[in-house]
Amino acid sequence: MKYNEADLTEATKILAYLRSIRIYAIVILILGVLYLGFKIHNNTTGTELYLLDCFIGIISLGSLAVFITLNSKTANLYGISSIIAGAIYSFSVVYYRGDTDAFITGIGVFAGLIVMKQGVNVAFGNRSQEAFSRANQKKVAFVINLLKSLKQSLPDRKNVIHCTYTHEEKQRSLSIQLLDDVACFLLEGQSEPMFFDRNTVYITELQKNPDFLNVSIMVDNHDWLEAQLKPDDLKKYQAWKDL
16 A cells, blocks of 8 residues: 655654553553552552552553553553553542641642543543544554565665765764655654655765765755765666656
8 A cells, every 4th residue: 555755754743642551551550559669668558558559459450551562442442441541649648638738638649630631531531532443543554564675785786775974973864765656764762763755866976986985865855964875776766766
């Protein structure tokens, strides 16, 4: 299936969104465990400890589910578990506040509301529904497979160009996958690819050396970077540009 620049750029944004769900889930789980440990250290017992155990159990279920496999079902599980866990935590903070300062209690309630809000957004939010739609999941799968392919760095592939460039006085690599109407750029050290329409990408020879060429890579009529590549790779670009 052919995808244009807008499709693939949107897929990278969805990937970033899905990654943020996992990060948020693990951070909340770690903070929850630390809080439970703090309460146990302060000799918390009885119903309050039981509620905190329920909070950790429920949030662990959802967090581990999306960490292991993130799809629409596990996202809904995580969202609903976050709503329930956030409500339990907020109730616990208010009901068992004792002599705790009102400001500290307010912070605790606010934290519980944040957990609940995240759960609502993941389980029922428009962004989540869009991210897990069948069409967008196909785009995401395409980009993931594309990234795996680029990271293999096979030099003999007909539609892949391998370059080197200098950044902060260090040599770095750049892989360019030439798709039907789009070029995919993956810079060393970056997890997110960049996509540009074929009509906006220009690679111009600057200087010829015995083993490589110095070239200028322009995107959207702006000098993007200068790089070095093999003559055969420039021929790949020229053949792709002439399609």
